[in-house]
Amino acid sequence: MTRKSASREDIAVLARVAGLDFSPKHFDELVEAYRNIEPMLWRLRQGRSRADEPAHTYDPRKFMPKG
Amino acid sequence: MASVENKSASAVFDLSIMEMSALFAEKNLSPVEVANACLSRIGEINPKIHAFITVTADTAMAAAKASEARHLKGNALGPFDGIPFALKDNVETRGIRSTSHSKLLIDNVPAQDAHVAAKLSGAGGVLIGKTATFEFALGGPSWDLPFPPALNPWSLKHLPGGSSSGSGAAVAARLVPAAIGTDTGGSVRWPAAVCGIAGLKPTYGRISRRGVHPNTFSHDHCGPLTRTVADCAVMLGVSAGYDPFDPGSIDEPVPDYRAALTGSVAGLRIGLVTNWYRDDATTEVTAAVDAAIMVLKDLGARVEEIKLSPLSNYIDAKTTISLSELYAIHEKDLKERPEDFGYLLRTRVMAGGLIRAEDYVQAMRWRTELATEMMAEFRNFDVLATAGWLTPAEPADPDGVDFFKKRQVVTMPFSLAGIPALSVPCGFSPGGLPLAFQIASRPFDEATVLKAGDAYQRATDWHTRKPPIT
Structure with a gap:
C-alpha cells in the first residue's frame, strides 16, 4: 500500500488537536520531528489478533495505603 | 588509619x-583520604571531560569521616x-541541586533523596557529586544546555x-570507582x-525509580556503572530492593x-543473537564480540547462534511508547x-504530542509479542549475548549525528523486555576506543549475567586498561 506523508497542513491540524500552539520556528521543528516518526507509526499499524494484550499490567495491591 | 600517601595516588x-x-x-586506607583524593582528581580532570555537573565536597567529606569512624x-x-560514588543528575538528592542537565530544573533542590540514593548512602557510600546526562536522560548530546556535554576519557574528540x-x-x-546511571533504552x-567499563541494567522493578526524574515510566531502570563486573555485583547488592512507594518495584x-x-561458566548455554550485530x-x-564469545566457549560455555526479530521492531515499539510517555511528562513545560528545552529534547517531546492513543x-501490544518471543529462548539458553554497542564512541561534533535518526540501537531489545543486561568491555578499535558485548538473562537472574561477565574478566584484561587521560 502506498502511503502519503502528512503535509504541513495535516501536521498543523494534529498540533491544534494536541493543543500545541507553536511559533513558526518551533512548528518547523515539529514538522521535521514528525517526518522522523511517521514511518515508525506506519510500521506499527499492523494487523493484530483481537486478543493480543498490551504490555500493561495493573496490580491494584500496589495502590493500597502503605504502612 | 593509613593514608593515601602510603600508596601512590594512581594505585x-x-x-x-x-x-x-x-x-x-x-x-590500611582511610575513606577520608580516598574522598579527598577523588575530589582533587576531579578538580584536575573534570574541566577536560565535564563528567560532573555538581561536586558535593562538603557532604562527601562529612560522609567519609563518618565512614572512617565506623x-x-x-x-x-x-x-x-x-x-x-556518583549519581546521575536525574537522581534526586536531598539538599543538592538535581537538574537532569536541563534549564527546566536549574534551581531544583529536592527535599528528599531518591530511594536509590538513600540506599547507597545508607550502606555507607560517599556521594562525591552529580554527573552529566543527556537532558532528562533523552535529549542529547546537546551543546545548547546549561552545562556542556561530557566527553570520553579515551579521546576528548x-x-x-x-x-x-x-x-x-x-x-x-x-x-x-562507581556511579549510578539510568537506562530506558540503553543509557547505562x-x-x-x-567508555570501556561494566554497566548493568537490572530487571525492571529491581531498583526503585522513586525520586528519579522519569523518561519513560514503563521502561525506566537504574543501574550501576563500575570498572569491573564484580564491582557491579557489589553496587547492585546495596541498591536493589523492594520499594512499596514505587508502583513499578517488584518484591523479590x-x-x-x-x-x-x-x-x-562451564555448561552455561549461550544464545548468540547474531542478526543484531x-x-x-x-x-x-x-570481530571483538565474536572473539569474546570464543573466550566464553573456551571456558566451557555452550554457544549456539540464533536470530530474533530485527532491531528495528524493538526500536519502533519502544520509541512510540517512549515518546508518548515523554509528552505526558513534559506537555505543560x-x-x-x-x-x-534544548533543541533535541524539545523535538522529541513535541513529536510525542502527535502520537495517537491507539x-x-x-x-x-507489540512489546508483549517481542518480549514473549525473546523469553521463549530461555527454554533453551541461560543467557543471550550480542554486541554492547554497534560502533566505537561517536565523534563529539555539535553538527554530527542526531541519534533520533540513528535507527539501530542494540541495547533496546533488552530494555523492552525488561530483563537484566550487562555490558562488558571486550576490545579496542584500531583508534584506541573501547568495544563491548552484552549478556542478558531471565528476569531477576542478574546473578547469571554477573557470573558470566566476571568469568570473562578473570580470563581477559580489557577492563584493566586505562584511558590516556589518567
Whole structure:
C-alpha cells in the first residue's frame, strides 16, 4: 500500500488537536520531528489478533495505603 | 588509619570496590583520604571531560569521616562503606541541586533523596557529586544546555555515549570507582560500552525509580556503572530492593550477587543473537564480540547462534511508547516555556504530542509479542549475548549525528523486555576506543549475567586498561 506523508497542513491540524500552539520556528521543528516518526507509526499499524494484550499490567495491591 | 600517601595516588584510583573495602577494613586506607583524593582528581580532570555537573565536597567529606569512624570502631556497614560514588543528575538528592542537565530544573533542590540514593548512602557510600546526562536522560548530546556535554576519557574528540554520559566518563577516568546511571533504552550500557567499563541494567522493578526524574515510566531502570563486573555485583547488592512507594518495584528477594561470582561458566548455554550485530555493527565490533564469545566457549560455555526479530521492531515499539510517555511528562513545560528545552529534547517531546492513543496501545501490544518471543529462548539458553554497542564512541561534533535518526540501537531489545543486561568491555578499535558485548538473562537472574561477565574478566584484561587521560 502506498502511503502519503502528512503535509504541513495535516501536521498543523494534529498540533491544534494536541493543543500545541507553536511559533513558526518551533512548528518547523515539529514538522521535521514528525517526518522522523511517521514511518515508525506506519510500521506499527499492523494487523493484530483481537486478543493480543498490551504490555500493561495493573496490580491494584500496589495502590493500597502503605504502612 | 593509613593514608593515601602510603600508596601512590594512581594505585588508589586503580582499586576496585572490593579491594578498597578490604583496605578500609584492615585500616590500611582511610575513606577520608580516598574522598579527598577523588575530589582533587576531579578538580584536575573534570574541566577536560565535564563528567560532573555538581561536586558535593562538603557532604562527601562529612560522609567519609563518618565512614572512617565506623571502620575504626569495627562497625562498618558492609562492602560499600566508605566507597566514593556518583549519581546521575536525574537522581534526586536531598539538599543538592538535581537538574537532569536541563534549564527546566536549574534551581531544583529536592527535599528528599531518591530511594536509590538513600540506599547507597545508607550502606555507607560517599556521594562525591552529580554527573552529566543527556537532558532528562533523552535529549542529547546537546551543546545548547546549561552545562556542556561530557566527553570520553579515551579521546576528548569523542562522546562517552549516553544518556548516563557523565557517569560513564567519571568511572572510566577513575574519578570515582562507581556511579549510578539510568537506562530506558540503553543509557547505562551504551556509555559503559564506549567508555570501556561494566554497566548493568537490572530487571525492571529491581531498583526503585522513586525520586528519579522519569523518561519513560514503563521502561525506566537504574543501574550501576563500575570498572569491573564484580564491582557491579557489589553496587547492585546495596541498591536493589523492594520499594512499596514505587508502583513499578517488584518484591523479590535480593540474593548475594557476589556469591554467584564463581569464575565458572562451564555448561552455561549461550544464545548468540547474531542478526543484531553482524548486519549493522562495524567490522571491529563484530570481530571483538565474536572473539569474546570464543573466550566464553573456551571456558566451557555452550554457544549456539540464533536470530530474533530485527532491531528495528524493538526500536519502533519502544520509541512510540517512549515518546508518548515523554509528552505526558513534559506537555505543560513544552506549552509554557518551549525555549527552555534544548533543541533535541524539545523535538522529541513535541513529536510525542502527535502520537495517537491507539498507536501507543499498539506499541504496547507489540512489546508483549517481542518480549514473549525473546523469553521463549530461555527454554533453551541461560543467557543471550550480542554486541554492547554497534560502533566505537561517536565523534563529539555539535553538527554530527542526531541519534533520533540513528535507527539501530542494540541495547533496546533488552530494555523492552525488561530483563537484566550487562555490558562488558571486550576490545579496542584500531583508534584506541573501547568495544563491548552484552549478556542478558531471565528476569531477576542478574546473578547469571554477573557470573558470566566476571568469568570473562578473570580470563581477559580489557577492563584493566586505562584511558590516556589518567
